[in-house]
Amino acid sequence: MQSRPPRRSRVLGLVATLAVGAVALAGCSSSSPSSTAGANTPKPATITFAASTLGDPGRGPGLQKLIDEYNASQKIVTVKPASVPYPTFGQTVLTQMGGGEGPDIVRFDMPEFEAAAGSSLLEPLDDQIDAKALHLIPGPDKYLTVDGHRYGVVFEDANYGMFYNTDLIPTPPTTFDEFLQTAKSLTAGDTYGLAFRQTQAEEAGVWQDIFNYVLGFGGNWSDGKKLTIDSPNVIKGLEAYQKLYDANVIPKGADAATFRKMFANGKVGMELNNGGYATATTAANPQLKFSVARIPFPVKKQGALLAPIVVNANSKHKDAAADFIHWLLKPAQQVKLQEVLGASSVATPTKRSEASLQKYPFLPVLDDLTDSGVPQIVLGFGAQTPDIRHIVVTQVLSALKGEKDMKSAMQTAQKQAAELVGQ
Known part of the structure; x- marks a missing residue:
């Protein structure tokens, strides 16, 4: 594999910040192998794969079965899983990698991916991955x-859509005005038309929620080089979010765990969430009748929980790691991985099984959103997203409380965030 580009000390500082309090993770081992078209023939080796998915009681066993299938398919490479709890996953792995150790392969979330890539902690895959030949979906x-x-x-890649109770809403809204009116018409007594997060305690969740409003009204937090937090379309999207808040169609003060139970019990009509919410909702109430539609905002663009698989630049077995990735990208394995992940998309287009479609007829709706999904980071400032997020969410909540209007709030956020990134 190719040499790494220069390390960036600024981002390394952020990695160190992210890594505070992290715990140790098993490092690379030495003895693994395989041989798949597209990757260099690896030498015998055992490599480690770290993915928070492995610790998921619902999906972990399925992913482990897929790993076992790879190991059984050849006698050169052995993949050994390393499961790390989600709350400390990114910090733990970044700490290990920053110290020159860590797993050979990692499934990262986007903020940690940006931090690791910007710090030269990841192996470039330019000479390993041919996007056209592998039919990778261009959007994500x-x-x-x-x-x-x-x-x-x-x-x-878990796309965001509008989940709705089909007993309460036979026909889903297709415009924002219909969305607002539907939410108003359903709100009565202890039943609400909509639910979203709106407290500082759930800052990360508020960010995920407002992301869909900003994108759906044509805005973005940056143009990739300059922050655009106070741009007209960002403000327009956040004003739509506030319009729903002010309409009293949500259970104010309720955290996500509470209002998701309410949705499962038929007490909330609509919620914007990612595909992973489908299995959780069914588990909470198998009798609930619900479906998913595109978020009914003017622009077909929405948030996505994008998780890449990467190779540790410190790995002593890069070709073995690449071999496993190439195997995972084969059509049959992509279908199996998608079955494990549920309502999420994978790297390549797949055909859903009849069994999956029977259980969740709306899966094609979510899959159709893959090319229009945007990872929930500030483009061009991925590693600094947590700090920018704090600034933006604090100002948005200030506007919700009536302390200022949304335009003034975003002007303040723009100024503070620009100072943070040195603009």
Whole structure:
């Protein structure tokens, strides 16, 4: 594999910040192998794969079964899973990698991916991955190139849609005005038309929620080089969010765990969420009748939880790691991985099984959103997204409380965030 570009000390500082309090993770081992078309023939080796998915009681066993299938398919490479709890996953792995150790392969979330790529902690895959030959879906794939180098491929892409109770809403709204009116008409007593997060305690969740409003009204937090937090379309999207808040169609003060139970019990009509919410909702109430539609905002663009699979630049077995990734990208394995992940998309187009479609007829709706999904980072400032997020959410909540209007709030956020990134 190719040499790494220069390390960036500024982003390394952020990695160190992210890594505070992280715990140790098993490092690379030495003895693994395989041989798949597209990758260099690896030498015998055992490699480690770290993915928070492995610790998921619902999806972990399925992913482990897929790993076992790879190991059984050849006698050169052995993949050994390393499961790390989600709350400390990114910090733990970044700490290990920053110290020159860590797993050979990692399934990262986008903020950690940006931090690791910007710090030269990931192996460039330019000479390993041919996007056209592998038929990678262009929309999400374009976000895995940093400074002209590819550092990963899509492992999972969970698109955001509008979940709705079909007993309460036989026909889903298709415009924002219909969305607002539907929410108003359903709100009565202890039943609400809509639910979203709106407290500082759930800052990360508020960011996920408002992301869909900003994108859906044509805005974005940056143009990739300059922050655009106070741009007209960003403000327009956030004013739509506030319009719903002011209409009293949500259970104010309720956290996500509470209002998701309410949705499962028929007490909330609509919620904007990612595909992973489908299985959780069914588990909470198998009798609930619900479906998913595109978020009914003017622009077909919405948030996505994008998770790439990457190779650790410290790995002593890069070709073995690449071999596993190439195997995972084969059509049959992509279908199996998607079955494990549920309502998420994977790196390549797939055909859903009849069994999956029977259980969740709306899966094609979510799959159709893959090319228009945007990872929930500030483009061009991925590693600094947590700090920018704090600034933006604090100002948005200030506007919700009536302390200022949304335009003034975003002007303040723009100024503070620009100072943070040195603009």
